[in-house]
Amino acid sequence: MKQSEMTHLVEAVRLLSRTSVLVVGDVMLDRYVYGSVDRISPEAPVPILTVERELAVPGGAGNVVRNLTALGAAVAFISVVGDDQAGSDLTGLIGGQPNVEPWLLVQGGRTTTLKTRMLAAGQQLLRADREEVLPIQPRLAERLLRIARDAMAATSVTVLSDFHKGLFAGELPAQLIAAAREAGRKVIVDPKGPDYSRYAGADFIVPNRTDLAEATGMPVDCEAAIVAAATALRQRHGFGTVLVTRGNDGMTLLDDNGALHFPAEAAEVYDIAGAGDTAVAVLAAGVAARVELPLAVRLANIAAGVVVGKVGTAVVRQADLIAALSPQGGALRKIVSRDTAVEHVQRWHHKGWRVGFIAGGFDPLLPEDLQRLEQAREDCDRLVVGLKSSPADGTRPEAARAGMLASLASVDLVTVYSEPEPGALMAALKPDVTLAQE
Numbered sequence: 001m002k003q004s005e006m007t008h009l010v011e012a013v014r015l016l017s018r019t020s021v022l023v024v025g026d027v028m029l030d031r032y033v034y035g036s037v038d039r040i041s042p043e044a045p046v047p048i049l050t051v052e053r054e055l056a057v058p059g060g061a062g063n064v065v066r067n068l069t070a071l072g073a074a075v076a077f078i079s080v081v082g083d084d085q086a087g088s089d090l091t092g093l094i095g096g097q098p099n100v101e102p103w104l105l106v107q108g109g110r111t112t113t114l115k116t117r118m119l120a121a122g123q124q125l126l127r128a129d130r131e132e133v134l135p136i137q138p139r140l141a142e143r144l145l146r147i148a149r150d151a152m153a154a155t156s157v158t159v160l161s162d163f164h165k166g167l168f169a170g171e172l173p174a175q176l177i178a179a180a181r182e183a184g185r186k187v188i189v190d191p192k193g194p195d196y197s198r199y200a201g202a203d204f205i206v207p208n209r210t211d212l213a214e215a216t217g218m219p220v221d222c223e224a225a226i227v228a229a230a231t232a233l234r235q236r237h238g239f240g241t242v243l244v245t246r247g248n249d250g251m252t253l254l255d256d257n258g259a260l261h262f263p264a265e266a267a268e269v270y271d272i273a274g275a276g277d278t279a280v281a282v283l284a285a286g287v288a289a290r291v292e293l294p295l296a297v298r299l300a301n302i303a304a305g306v307v308v309g310k311v312g313t314a315v316v317r318q319a320d321l322i323a324a325l326s327p328q329g330g331a332l333r334k335i336v337s338r339d340t341a342v343e344h345v346q347r348w349h350h351k352g353w354r355v356g357f358i359a360g361g362f363d364p365l366l367p368e369d370l371q372r373l374e375q376a377r378e379d380c381d382r383l384v385v386g387l388k389s390s391p392a393d394g395t396r397p398e399a400a401r402a403g404m405l406a407s408l409a410s411v412d413l414v415t416v417y418s419e420p421e422p423g424a425l426m427a428a429l430k431p432d433v434t435l436a437q438e
Contacts, residue, residue, distance in 0.1 A: 006325055008295070009295065009298065009299065009325050010322055010325055012286070012289070012291045012295050012296070012299060013299065013318055013321045013322055013325070014318070015289040015291060016071045016072065016073060016282070016285040016286065016289055016299075016318065017071055017072025017073060017318060018072075018073075018289060019073045019074070019156055019157070019285045019288035019289050020073065020074040020075070020076070020154065020155040020156050020288065021068055021073055021074070021075055021076075021155055021156065021157050021158075021159060021281075021284045021285060021288055022075075022076045022077075022078070022148065022151045022152055022155040022157070022158045022159065022185075023061055023064050023065050023068070023075060023076070023077045023078070023158075023159045023161060023284075024061070024077075024078045024079070024144070024148055024158065024159070024160055024161070024167075024176060025060065025061025025064065025079060025159070025160060025161025025162060025163065025167060025168075025190070026060045026061055026079065026113065026161065026162065026163035026164070026165035026166070026167045026168075027058060027059070027060050027061050027062040027077075027079040027080075027081065027090055027094070027104070027113070028058075028059040028060040028062065028090075028112070028113035028114065028115060028131070028163070028165070029056060029057075029058065029059065029086045029089055029090050029093075029112060029113070029114045029115070030056065030057050030058070030059035030063075030115050030117070031054065031055070031056045031114065031115065031116045031117070032054065032055040032056075032057075032116075032117050032119065033049070033051055033054050033116060033117065033118045033119070034051070034052055034053050034054070034055070034119050034120070034349065035049040035050045035051040035052045035053075035118070035119075035120055036049070036050050036052065036120055036121070037049055037050070037120045037121070037125070038050065047120070047125060049118055049120055049125060053430060056089060056093065057093065058090055058093050058094055059113075059115060059274075060113065060161065060163045060165070060277075061077070061079055061159075061161035061163070062077075062079070062090065062093075062094060063274050063277040063278075063315075064159060064161050064190070064277045064280055064281045064284075065077045065094065065097065065100060065281075066097065066315050067277060067278045067281035067282070067303075067315045067316060068281045068284065068285060069097045069098055069099050069100060070315035070316060070317045070318075071281065071282070071285050071316070071317065071318055072099070072318060073099065073285050073288070074099045074100075074101075074155075075099060075100045075101070076100075076101045076103070076151040076154065076155055077094060077100055077101070077102050077103065077104075078103040078104075078105070078144055078147055078148055078151065079103075079104055079105070079167065080104070080105045080106075080107055080110070080136050080140060080144070080166075080167055081104050081105070081106055081107075081110070081112045082106070082107060082108075082109070082110035082111050082112040082132070083106050083107070083108050083109065083110070084110075084111060084112050086111075086112035086113075086114040086130070087104070087106065087110075087112040090104065090112065091104050101151075103144075103147050103151070105140055105143060105144060105147075107136060107137055107140055110132055110136075111130060111131060111132040112131075113129070113130070113131040113132070113163075113165050114129070114130045114131070115127060115128075115129050116128045116129075116130075119350065120352075121351075121352035122349075122350040122351040122352050131165060132165075132166065133164065133165050133166050134166050135166050135169030135170060136166055136167055136169065138170075141169075141170070141172050144167075144172070145172065145175050145176065145179065148176055148179060149179050149183070152179060152180055152183040152185050153183060155185070155288075156185065156186075156287075156288040157185060157186050157187075157188060157284050157287050157288040158176070158180045158185050158186070158187045158188070159187075159188045159189075159190065159280060159281075159284050160173060160176060160177075160187065160188070160189045160190070160199070160202070161190045161277070161280065162189070162190060162191055162192040162193075163192055164192040164193050168198065173189075173198045173199055174198065174200065174201075177199065177200075177201050177202055178201075181201070186203040186204070186287055187202045187203050187204070188202070188203065188204040188206065188280060188283060188284050188287065189202045189204065189205050189206065190206050190276065190277070190280045191205055191206070191207055191211060191215070192211070193214075194214045194215055195215075196215045196233060196236075196237050197237055199237065199239075200237045200238055200239075201237070201238050201239075202237075202239055202240070203239075203240040203241065204239070204240065204241045204242075204243060204283070204287070205233070205234075205237075205239045205241070205242050205243070206242075206243045206244075206245065206276070206279065206280055206283065207233075207242070207244060207245075208244070208245045208246070208247070208276060209226065209244060209245070209246050209247065209249075212226065212229050212230065212233065212244055213229065215233060216229045216232050216233050216236075218232060220244075223252065223261055226244055226246070226252050227252065227254060227259045230242040230244055230252065230254040230259075231254060234254060240255065240256075241253065241254065241255040241293070242254045242255075243279075243283065243297060243300075245275075245276055245279055245304070246264075247264070248264050249263070249264060250262045250263040250264040250265070250301060251279070251297060251300070251301050251304075253293070253294065253297050255293065260294055260297070262297060262298060262301045264301070264305060265301055265302050265304075265305035265324070274307060274314065275304045275307050275308050276304075278300075278303050278304055278306075278307040278315065278316050279300040279301070279303060279304045280300075281303075282296070282299050282300040282303040282316070282321075283296055283297065283300040286299055286300065299321065302321060302324050302325065303316040303320075303321060305324070306320050306321065306324050314343060317339065317340075319337060319340070320340070334406040334411065334412065334413050334414055335402045335403070335406050335414045335415075336413060336414070336415055337415065338415050338417070338425060338428060340415075341384060341413055341415040341428075341429060342428050342429060344382075344384075344413055345382075345384065345429050345430065345431070348381065348382045349430075353380075353381035353382055354379075354380040354381045354382075354432045354433060355380055355381070355382050355383075355384060355429070355431045355432050355433070356376050356377070356379055356380030356382070356383045356384070356431060356432070356433040356434075356435060357383075357384050357385075357386060357426060357429060357431035357433065357434050357435070358372070358373065358376050358383065358384075358385055358386070358434075358435040359385070359386035359387075359388065359417070359422035359425070359426075360385075360386075360387075360388060361387070361388040361401075362385075362387065362401050362404075362405060363401055365401065365404050365405070370408070370410075372435070373385070373405075373408060373410045373411060374410045376410070376433075376435045377410040377411075377412075379433055379435075380432065380433045382412045382413070383410060383411055383412050383413075384412065384413045384414075384415065384429060384431065385405050385411050385413070385414045385415075386415060386416075386417050386422045386425045386426070387401060387402050387405065387414055387415070387416045387417070388416075388417060388418075388422070389416050389417065389418040398416050402414045402416065
């Protein structure tokens with residue numbers, strides 16, 4: 001990549017945080033149960049999972065919201081949950097995110113979609129779903145539309161995130177698109193199901209390759225076939241732009257200017273869950289920031305490539321995009337933020353690796369420190385160093401100390417903490433082995 005192109009892309013990334021987006025869609029709770037399997041049940045030939053930790057995050061349209069807030073964008077979010085524990089949990093999780101105005105409408109007696117995944121040694125043992133896909137109540141749909149009209153006036157772009165869970169039944173999609181058009185707002189649709197007439201007139205439609213084949217009944221086995229199918233879809237329903245996500249083959253963009261193909265940019269594919277949500281979020285922020293469309297799609301493609309290297313329904317932050325655009329060489333790539341360190345550790349735990357943690361100031365970095373770090377690395381598969389930030393007393397800046405630690409072969413990751421003690425960092429990382437700096 002040329003320096004001028006990289007600079008242009010980095011400037012575009014920084015614009016994403018200055019946007020406001022309305023997301024309307026099916027929300028769900030993604031629950032992950034991690035543990036270990038050491039024996040088979042005597043009751044049936046199934047593994048026994050010894051639960052070690054659990055994680056719950058918003059999924060579906062909630063993951064689009066998570067990705068937008070991770071970019072720094074302001075989000076208004078409208079969805080429907082049931083009056084159950086999963087709905088209550090989602091309300092707390094969504095409301096606890098920065099820069100989100102949540103409108104989670106409650107329908108009495110409805111089951112909130114809950115997906116529980118049980119994992120051991122990086123492998124998914126079982127997924128259990130609890131959901132209701134019946135259309136939401138008509139009066140609730142009317143209320144949702146009224147709220148959406150008001151929210152459109154305060155945001156720049158509207159995303160309809162459809163997971164076929166009952167929110168977009170009947171005339172609601174067409175009414176939302178008409179309301180957005182009346183307000184002068186662009187609409188981006190992440191579709192589901194074979195009937196795309198429900199989204200007629202949307203400015204952007206973002207199907208994956210399988211969705212495109214289902215919606216058109218046409219082959220999608222090569223770039224020419226994908227362009228033909230996307231052209232048919234666009235003409236049939238009056239879409240302004242079709243962006244086809246193609247997994248390992250990247251993306252294809254079709255609009256009035258013709259077709260553009262974007263090769264995949266993933267360095268490492270670990271988990272494809274949520275990659276489409278990430279792409280839609282970055283595209284929406286790019287459109288809201290009035291970034292040139294090919295540039296916005298390029299960023300969405302890069303973001304999807306970043307997120308597939310993370311664990312579960314992860315998010316992409318500005319720092320992730322900038323690092324992907326201007327990757328630092330060698331040891332400096334080991335120096336990461338706390339959030340990124342947590343994601344690394346989650347990935348390592350997913351692979352069944354033991355993670356060690358040691359914290360301290362390391363000022364100066366003494367020979368005995370080097371020996372202790374070497375010994376610590378022998379007790380684990382990956383070693384994270386928590387580096388205490390510099391106090392205002394003239395000690396050596398943490399950037400220099402972090403660089404020295406990152407240059408050591410025994411250290412796999414360095415992250416800085418500013419608290420008096422590293423307890424909060426340890427709680428976030430959840431290491432298997434904790435060592436003290438003497």
